[in-house]
Amino acid sequence: MILEPILPRVLSVRRIPAAHAALLESYGADLSRHTSLGLVTCDQDDATYVALDEATKHSPVDVIYARSFYAGSDHASGRLSGEILGVIAGSDPEEVDEGLNALLRCLEHDACFYSADEKGEIAVFPHVISSLGHYLSKEAGLEVGDSMAYLVAPPMEFSIGVDAALKAAEVEAKKIFPPPTETNYAAAYLAGEQCACEAAAEAFAEAVVEVGRRPLTR
Amino acid sequence: MQLAATIRHTTYCFSSVKEVLAKANAPKSGDNLAQVAAQDAVERVAARAVLSQLTMQDLRENPVVPYEQDELTRMVEDSLDEQAFSAVKHLSVGQLREWLLDATTSGEMIRAVSPGLTPEMAAAVCKLMSNMDLMTAGRKCEVVVRANSTLGLPGRMSSRLQPNHPSDNVEGIIVSTREGLSYGCGDAVIGVNPATDTAESTAEILCVLDALMKKNGVPTQHCVLSHLLVQMRALDLGCPMDLMFQSLAGTQTGNTAFGISVALVDEAWAKMKEQGTTRGPNVMYFETGQGSELSSAAHHDADQVTLEARCYGFARRYEPFLVNTVVGFIGPEYLESGREITRAGLEDHFMGKLLGVPMGCDACFTYHADMSQDELESLKVLLGAAGCAFLMSMPVGDDIMLNYQSSSFHDIPSVRRLLASRPTPEFDAWLVEKGIMDGDAPGPRFGDPTVIVS
Amino acid sequence: MSSRTRQLIEVLRIKLGEARPLAQPAPARPVQAKARASSGPKGVPRVVTSHQRREAVERFAQEASKHTTALVGIGSVGTRYATDTVLQFQAELAVAHEAVGAVLPKGWAESKGLLPLKSRVSDHRQFLLRPDLGRRLDESSVALINEEVAKDVDVQPILADGLSAVACMGAGMELLEAFTRECQGRGLSVGTPLCAQFARVWLEDEIGELTRAKVAVILLGERPGLGTGDGLSAYLVYEPKVGKTDGDRNMMSNIHARGTPPEQAGKRLAVLVGAMLEQRRSGVDLDLSALSAELGEAAGLGYRAPQEREQLVEVSR
Numbered sequence: 001m002i003l004e005p006i007l008p009r010v011l012s013v014r015r016i017p018a019a020h021a022a023l024l025e026s027y028g029a030d031l032s033r034h035t036s037l038g039l040v041t042c043d044q045d046d047a048t049y050v051a052l053d054e055a056t057k058h059s060p061v062d063v064i065y066a067r068s069f070y071a072g073s074d075h076a077s078g079r080l081s082g083e084i085l086g087v088i089a090g091s092d093p094e095e096v097d098e099g100l101n102a103l104l105r106c107l108e109h110d111a112c113f114y115s116a117d118e119k120g121e122i123a124v125f126p127h128v129i130s131s132l133g134h135y136l137s138k139e140a141g142l143e144v145g146d147s148m149a150y151l152v153a154p155p156m157e158f159s160i161g162v163d164a165a166l167k168a169a170e171v172e173a174k175k176i177f178p179p180p181t182e183t184n185y186a187a188a189y190l191a192g193e194q195c196a197c198e199a200a201a202e203a204f205a206e207a208v209v210e211v212g213r214r215p216l217t218r
Numbered sequence: 219m220q221l222a223a224t225i226r227h228t229t230y231c232f233s234s235v236k237e238v239l240a241k242a243n244a245p246k247s248g249d250n251l252a253q254v255a256a257q258d259a260v261e262r263v264a265a266r267a268v269l270s271q272l273t274m275q276d277l278r279e280n281p282v283v284p285y286e287q288d289e290l291t292r293m294v295e296d297s298l299d300e301q302a303f304s305a306v307k308h309l310s311v312g313q314l315r316e317w318l319l320d321a322t323t324s325g326e327m328i329r330a331v332s333p334g335l336t337p338e339m340a341a342a343v344c345k346l347m348s349n350m351d352l353m354t355a356g357r358k359c360e361v362v363v364r365a366n367s368t369l370g371l372p373g374r375m376s377s378r379l380q381p382n383h384p385s386d387n388v389e390g391i392i393v394s395t396r397e398g399l400s401y402g403c404g405d406a407v408i409g410v411n412p413a414t415d416t417a418e419s420t421a422e423i424l425c426v427l428d429a430l431m432k433k434n435g436v437p438t439q440h441c442v443l444s445h446l447l448v449q450m451r452a453l454d455l456g457c458p459m460d461l462m463f464q465s466l467a468g469t470q471t472g473n474t475a476f477g478i479s480v481a482l483v484d485e486a487w488a489k490m491k492e493q494g495t496t497r498g499p500n501v502m503y504f505e506t507g508q509g510s511e512l513s514s515a516a517h518h519d520a521d522q523v524t525l526e527a528r529c530y531g532f533a534r535r536y537e538p539f540l541v542n543t544v545v546g547f548i549g550p551e552y553l554e555s556g557r558e559i560t561r562a563g564l565e566d567h568f569m570g571k572l573l574g575v576p577m578g579c580d581a582c583f584t585y586h587a588d589m590s591q592d593e594l595e596s597l598k599v600l601l602g603a604a605g606c607a608f609l610m611s612m613p614v615g616d617d618i619m620l621n622y623q624s625s626s627f628h629d630i631p632s633v634r635r636l637l638a639s640r641p642t643p644e645f646d647a648w649l650v651e652k653g654i655m656d657g658d659a660p661g662p663r664f665g666d667p668t669v670i671v672s
Numbered sequence: 673m674s675s676r677t678r679q680l681i682e683v684l685r686i687k688l689g690e691a692r693p694l695a696q697p698a699p700a701r702p703v704q705a706k707a708r709a710s711s712g713p714k715g716v717p718r719v720v721t722s723h724q725r726r727e728a729v730e731r732f733a734q735e736a737s738k739h740t741t742a743l744v745g746i747g748s749v750g751t752r753y754a755t756d757t758v759l760q761f762q763a764e765l766a767v768a769h770e771a772v773g774a775v776l777p778k779g780w781a782e783s784k785g786l787l788p789l790k791s792r793v794s795d796h797r798q799f800l801l802r803p804d805l806g807r808r809l810d811e812s813s814v815a816l817i818n819e820e821v822a823k824d825v826d827v828q829p830i831l832a833d834g835l836s837a838v839a840c841m842g843a844g845m846e847l848l849e850a851f852t853r854e855c856q857g858r859g860l861s862v863g864t865p866l867c868a869q870f871a872r873v874w875l876e877d878e879i880g881e882l883t884r885a886k887v888a889v890i891l892l893g894e895r896p897g898l899g900t901g902d903g904l905s906a907y908l909v910y911e912p913k914v915g916k917t918d919g920d921r922n923m924m925s926n927i928h929a930r931g932t933p934p935e936q937a938g939k940r941l942a943v944l945v946g947a948m949l950e951q952r953r954s955g956v957d958l959d960l961s962a963l964s965a966e967l968g969e970a971a972g973l974g975y976r977a978p979q980e981r982e983q984l985v986e987v988s989r
Contacts, residue, residue: 003685005678005694031726110675127677202680209688247801383740390740393732397744401751550800585768585896586800586835591761613742614753614761621897623765631751665748668728 002209006113006123008044012080013100015039017093027065027087034064034089038096040103043073045084045183046125046152047111049136051103052086054110056133058102061090063135072183083183114205116157117212124161125152125187126205128197140174140189147194148174149201151187153208155179156215158186161207168203169196219276223267230264235272235280239338240521241265242345244561248509248522248552255521269342270312274303277311277338282520282528288470289480294336294531302334311342318343318355318572325360332359332574337468337527340569344523349561352568353604359571361607365439365460365496365539367644369406369607370576375639376608377630378542378578379404382619386413388426395430396667398611401627402634402655405645406540406578406608407461407503409441413619417451420444428458428495434652434670437644439496439539441503446478446486458495461503461539462486468506468528471516480532487536500539500576506530507544508562509552522552523565530573540608541575543567546583546594547622556593559583563597567606578608582624591623598625602633609633631660756985763984764899771893771901774837781867784845786831787820789813789879793870806872808914809879813868817882821864827855827945828863828885828912832871836893839902843934847891847904847927850938858942860949873907873921880912887945887954888912894925899982902928906941910954920955922948940967 016023016037024034038061042048045068052063065087069076073083088103090096116122127150129136137144149171153161158179166173171192179186190200221238222231232238240254242265249255256262278298281291306314317323344352362370369376381394391410398404408431410423420442427440439460442449446464453459464483467473473480487502494501506529508522517525526543533541543566546559553559563579570577581597583589598609615626633639640646640658649655652670653663663669682694726747733745746757753761775796781788790813792805799806809817831848833840848865855862863883868875873890880888887910894905904927909916922944927937943966948954960967 001692002688002690003681005681110677114681126681128680130676198676198680201677202684205681205684206688251802251804381742383742387739389738390736390742393736393740393744394742396732397736397742401748551803554801585765585898586772591765613744614746614757616743616761616764616898618740618742618897621895623898628748628752635751660748660751663725664751666725666729667732667745668725 002116002118003114003205004120006044006115006120008042008047008107008112009082010104010107011041011043011082013038013040013104015093015096015100024089027089029064029089030062033091034062036090036093036096038088038090038100038103040086040100041080041082042084042086042107043082044113045069045072046127046150046185046187047107047113048084048086050111050127050129050150051106052088053129053133053136054106055088055099055103056135057131059090059095059098061088061095061099063087064089066135068182070182113152116153116205116208122154122157122208122212124157124205124208125150126201126208127151128194128201130194136189140191142174142191146191147197149190149192149197149204151190151201151204152185153204155184155186157208157211158188160211161204162188164207165190165200165204169199171196171200220271221268223264225260225264225267228260230261232265232268235276236282236520238265238268238272239282239342239345239524240519242269242342243521243523244345244558244565246508246522246552246558246562247550247554248512251551252512252517252519252521254519266346270315270346271310272342273308273310274314274335274339275307277342278303278307278336281336281338282524283469283518290468290470290473290528290532293480293535294528297535298336299333302331304334306331306334311339311346314339314343315346315351318358319351323358325358328359328572329574332572335573337531337569337573338524340530340572341524341527343572344527344565344569347568349564349600352564353600356564356568356571357603357605359568360605361571361574361576363500363537363539363576365498365500367405367437367439367642369539369642371643372605373639374642375602375606375630375634375637376406376578376642376645377403377611377625378406378540378608379408380411380610380612380617380624381408382411382612382617384413384619386419386423388423391423392426392430392672393667394613395427396670396672397613398627399434399436399670400654400663400665400667401611401631402641402645402649402664403611403627403630404436405438405641407439407441409443409461409463409503411443411620415444415448417448417455420448420452421455421457424452424457424459430670430672435648437642437648443503443505446482450486450489453489453493459490460494460496461501462490462494463503463505465505465510466529466532467511467514467516468525468532469511469516469518471518472511472514472525473532475514475516480535483536496539500537502536502538503540503542504529504533504536504538505542505544506533506566507548508566509548512552513548523562523569526566527569527573530570530575530577533570533575534573538575540578541570542578542580542608542610543570544580544582546587546589547580547620549584550587554588556583556589556597559587559589560593560597560600563601564604567601567604571605576607579606580610580624582610582622584622594623595629598629598633599636602637602639631664634658759985760983761898767899767901767984768896771836771838771896776833776837776840776867776869780841781869784867786865786867787816789816789866789868791868791870791872791875796870799870803872806870807874807877809875814882817879821866821883824884825863826860826885826949827887827889828866828880828883830866830868830871830876830879830888830890832868832875832890832892834871834873834892834905835895836901836903839893839904839928842902843904843928844891847906847934847938850935851889851891851941854938854942855945858946860942860945874916876907876909877912877914877916880909881914885912886910887948889941889945899984900928903931904928904934906937908941908944908948908954910948910952922954922958943967
């Protein structure tokens with residue numbers, strides 16, 4: 001069974017209504033605006049980046065920190081660590097709550113990896129964001145509201161896939177993260193019209209599946 | 219004139235109007251100390267019943283200190299507005315109470331009658347009123363005065379900023395002043411009680427305050443609360459002085475203990491009108507407080523509420539900008555508890571306003587009085603609701619020099635927010651300009667003393 | 673919530689030969705309910721809105737503390753105090769009220785070797801309400817003085833509760849002993865050590881009159897201020913007798929460890945007594961110009977010098 005969703009597992013989600021200034025500062029908060037924090041750990045980093053961006057579209061929060069952990073969730077520092085910690089910050093706990101709700105909805109219903117082979121040994125993230133929030137738009141060098149294809153796969157699969165994606169539609173590579181990354185996947189942000197992004201993501205996923213099926217066929 | 223009343227078959231007879239006035243008073247430890255209070259609650263009501271029947275004419279004819287013995291009695295009697303008096307002279311005290319509370323009686327109507335009232339009349343009607351009566355009638359009496367700013371307009375509550383320092387350290391005075399201004403306090407006056415009562419130190423403090431106000435364009439008044447004679451000498455040193463201060467008592471002997479007389483205050487007022495630095499026309503600041511006459515054995519067996527009213531009768535001669543009753547400072551032997559201090563604050567505010575002076579109140583307690591911080595906070599709200607012209611304000615309500623508890627820099631904006639009232643219009647605009655207030659809400663620089671440049 | 677990516681994948685699965693539909697995701701699960709239950713009030717306390725401004729206010733507070741003990745630069749929550757400020761304030765208030773409410777325990781005077789006297793006041797409430805009674809001795813105290821107390825001394829010291837029995841029991845003995853030692857060191861005769869309960873300042877007049885002392889000195893707890901209940905004051909009067917007024921007295925206040933320490937105060941008071949005996953007067957007429965260096969603050973008007981505020985509340989976390 002291919003392209004089966006691998007649902008992200010939210011390992012922990014907590015809120016600090018009035019965070020200490022030292023903690024706020026260490027995560028890069030703006031002390032003039034940020035008082036409350038929302039923190040989430042998850043076993044899928046890329047789905048979480050997308051979900052964090054989603055939070056910024058539903059609440060006046062900022063993503064002040066989001067980093068993948070080395071070697072991914074299979075080698076985590078603890079049962080709750082997963083492969084990413086994301087931190088959103090707002091001026092009060094209610095803003096943070098709204099942001100966290102949007103984030104969890106996105107992880108449950110939208111952003112996820114898919115299995116690219118029958119055994120579930122290859123995962124692909126061929127995600128289309130029709131309208132960017134202010135977190136990923138900044139990361140990608142795009143405007144809020146732009147469309148973007150967020151593409152992730154293991155190194156080989158990614159290379160073949162992103163090449164196919166770039167050739168499949170009028171898209172521009174805004175950023176490519178070649179291997180090795182923290183989790184040893186590779187990723188790309190491709191920008192274009194929404195339909196172009198969709199075509200690119202589709203071509204990417206199809207290519208990744210194809211590489212999985214015929215890894216040694218030149 | 220009938221001085222007896224019967225309650226449940228017991229007849230209570232009183233020998234004088236002064237005794238009736240005293241025994242009609244709400245319970246006060248100071249009246250017990252003076253041994254003039256009613257024996258019990260029933261005698262108190264009997265006295266009130268008698269009082270309710272007395273007319274304004276009766277009260278005018280029976281001042282608590284005789285005309286021959288007391289220059290204040292003479293001053294009030296001789297300067298009473300006969301036309302205004304004729305409008306009320308046949309009213310009984312009970313009728314005056316009802317006339318004041320009547321919805322059709324406006325503030326303007328009360329203001330027209332006020333110059334015809336003696337302090338004893340104001341005190342008499344006060345004794346027939348409950349706390350809420352005092353608030354209801356007190357709020358109607360609007361007294362609007364002007365110095366550098368306009369105080370007493372409806373919907374406005376001002377504050378004295380009281381940046382006292384135990385050794386008159388001017389830097390210490392200035393930091394407390396900057397702090398207070400940043401909370402929207404000080405629109406009535408920035409007034410310092412000096413530790414040293416000398417003309418030089420008075421002048422020094424005034425100069426420093428004046429510079430701070432000019433530099434920051436603060437539309438208010440300054441004052442140093444030294445003795446009148448000291449301030450007169452300070453004026454001669456050539457220092458700026460927006461308001462001149464003096465503590466007043468309700469009898470001639472009480473004022474002698476304060477080192478003043480009608481003639482001396484007349485002289486000071488004339489000097490101030492000439493040399494004072496406000497735009498005016500109101501240039502004087504007086505403080506009073508129930509019990510001060512008894513504390514200098516100058517009470518003439520009168521009760522402390524009536525004597526307090528006589529202070530306002532004295533004050534109104536000088537068209538003051540501020541009159542402040544320092545209600546809980548005197549100690550538990552005069553006002554024992556939160557209940558008595560609360561009552562006294564509302565009584566004084568009402569009587570002062572009725573007699574036409576711009577009444578403020580230092581709602582406060584000393585640490586040996588039986589009043590809680592919560593009771594004190596409640597009193598500030600009651601006073602605000604009653605239309606009190608101004609309250610005090612100091613850091614955390616703690617006067618580090620006089621060692622008592624009053625209202626704080628935080629209380630003033632809180633009471634204003636609760637009652638939808640604002641500072642003087644001049645100060646209001648300045649606060650918005652500085653970012654201290656944003657309309658009636660705290661602004662971006664609220665509580666930030668660095669917004670005031672020293 | 674519909675997912676565009678999910679729709680695309682659904683189509684791609686079919687294209688790649690996977691016939692089964694995608695599994696439906698789990699229903700949305702809001703965090704709100706749980707988070708609200710444990711949440712604090714809306715709008716978290718923030719002392720000052722901007723970081724830079726908060727630093728500026730903190731600098732202001734630090735600078736201000738060099739000049740005043742007034743609590744300034746404390747910021748606000750809305751228009752009210754931050755919780756720490758409230759607790760500090762309440763602790764200071766509690767210290768003051770505790771000092772005012774304290775009563776000398778029975779037998780305390782005797783345990784210190786002092787002769788116990790009492791004013792005409794019968795209980796603590798009456799003490800607060802009837803200053804007149806606190807200025808006169810009760811009958812048994814008069815008798816006790818007549819029978820047991822040395823007469824015709826140069827100076828009669830009286831330790832008393834005044835408005836803070838806490839202060840009296842605190843540094844009272846230390847002050848009394850230092851003062852006695854200093855007087856004796858100057859060759860003065862010092863009267864029987866006395867301790868008066870429910871005493872006002874003027875009680876020294878009657879006591880001094882009965883002992884025929886040249887100078888009476890009462891050392892008593894002063895009216896507490898916020899956070900302070902341990903201050904003692906001393907009032908001295910030459911030729912004590914009932915009817916003396918405040919103008920006849922000299923005083924020294926703020927005697928405690930953070931103000932004038934008892935040892936130093938005892939010395940200064942002995943200097944004052946010496947001046948009174950020499951000039952045969954006290955109060956406003958006493959000329960202290962020659963002694964100002966020796967007397968320090970005692971030569972002045974006796975205002976209470978600024979006291980360091982103590983941090984009273986520490987919460988263990």
